[in-house]
Amino acid sequence: MSRLILTLNAGSSSIKFGLYAAAAEPVEEARGQIDALGPAARLILEPRGAPRQDTDLGPTDHAGGVQAILAALAPLTAGRPIAGVGHRVVHGGPDLDGPRQIDIPLLYLLRGYEPLAPLHQPHNLAAVEAAQAAFPEAVQIACFDTAFHRGHPWVNDTFALPRRYYDNGVRRYGFHGLSYDYVMGAMRRDWPRLADGRVIVAHLGNGASICAIRQGRSVGSSMGFSALDGLPMGTRSGQLDPGVLLYMMQREGLTADQISDLLYRESGLKGLSGISHDMRTLLESDRKEAAEAIDYYVFRLRREIGAMAAVLGGVDAVVFTGGIGENAAPIRSRAIAGLGFLGLSIAPAANEVSAPRIDAGPVPVLVVPTDEERVIARAVAGSLDGAARAAG
CATH class of the missing domain: 3.30.420.40 (ATPase, nucleotide binding domain)
Known part of the structure; x- marks a missing residue:
């Protein structure tokens, strides 16, 4: 039975998602999003090779939005297990330079970055908790928008403040890294x-x-x-x-x-x-x-x-x-x-x-059209392959 990968990209007023068959290059089976979370949310589902579906959800918060996504995807999973869930997490701090499997210490660390990305980080982590509850056996992977920018030259990272601020994490992090990662991958392929x-x-x-x-x-x-x-x-x-x-x-x-x-x-x-x-x-x-x-x-x-x-x-x-x-x-x-x-x-x-x-x-x-969800799905697929090799 083939395994599936779910990606969740939670923003301040929306949640983008994707469903993929797990493979070295994940195969997209559906994608969509929930727009206008709050009093009048709307779910858009685009199954591969099938008509787009639009559903008015009414008053819906992020937790309810994740549940609505899972309900909408249930007919498409056909009993196949969700083996991994990938999450966009906006802020990974000064040290996280690539995807990480989510555990309790990592969640604690990432909550500490909520003041640095208040429009996104709390919702990113709320989606993590909802996915953990829905799929307790699945691998949960965090992919960070800041990771692409780690390794900047010092002059591009620092501010002209007393040095203790830089040492305490007050520095330039950069964001949208998942998008830049995808774009550069597309350029390596085409140009x-x-x-x-x-x-x-x-x-x-x-x-x-x-x-x-x-x-x-x-x-x-x-x-x-x-x-x-x-x-x-x-x-x-x-x-x-x-x-x-x-x-x-x-x-x-x-x-x-x-x-x-x-x-x-x-x-x-x-x-x-x-x-x-x-x-x-x-x-x-x-x-x-x-x-x-x-x-x-x-x-x-x-x-x-x-x-x-x-x-x-x-x-x-x-x-x-x-x-x-x-x-x-x-x-x-x-x-x-x-x-x-x-x-x-x-x-x-x-x-x-x-x-x-x-x-x-x-x-x-x-x-170059970007595809952050595919970058996340690839990270989950890589983790699943690594776990399979370790088990074998």
Whole structure:
């Protein structure tokens, strides 16, 4: 009887999932997500070779969402056992540089990182606990968004603070590592020469970051100590002068919790526009505030691409990925406009249809759809294979 792998990717208001047949290269059997966790959640299930299914769940929290996913997948498992469950965990701290099997000490360690990723880490770990209860015999594997960035040069990890802060873990961690891992794997397969060079990858979704990669290894990231730094995002501020926080505390009397809520949930595109955190909505809007929010987003994106080119000492390829990066042609073209001094330009027709290559100049510009769930499934498959070899 074939074994199955389940992947869970829990965010602040959604849970993505995948079901795979366990193999050296896992075979996807279904994927989906729960959107809008809270008062009006909706489950989307896309079985391989079958029509998409949409189900309104009503009021649903993360624990209820996991149960709804398991119920929706039950007809597809056909009595086959779930041998392993893989989890996206946003923060793995300064030392975890790859997937780990989850045990009690690891869970305790990861809970200590919740203040560093408050929108994600608590929900990541809640999904772990729900999966442990549902599949007590399954191997549970944590895959960390920070792991891809371990090994940065010291100058890209530190802040100009007294050194004791670095020693106590106050440093630049970088995030979206599962996405960057997948993209680099796809480049090694399809563009191996470029993958060995200097690559700038822009992961643009509700969260957004840019990574400088040399010979497949991260050497710089726009995100830092937390997932707030760098680019403006759907509801997160991106880079901010620390003096603004002092002003909020000293002049406006905001508490730490109020500032955290403002920076994580009320800023970014949502705060700038006063309309929406969704780039699609802003691109369709004719309001000045929407246009200004997009202007700022594109300005910061172009600025960060230039910064990563400086980190790398040049650029051999730029890659767009994530929901906005893969689908928003106007954002890609506007971000690259003005970067001709780096050899970057866009071919409008290819860009409009999100072709794999959209460049019109000497430096390739690529669109590579990401697949974090597959990276997680591969990690679980590797753990299962390792356990089987050890048992044999």
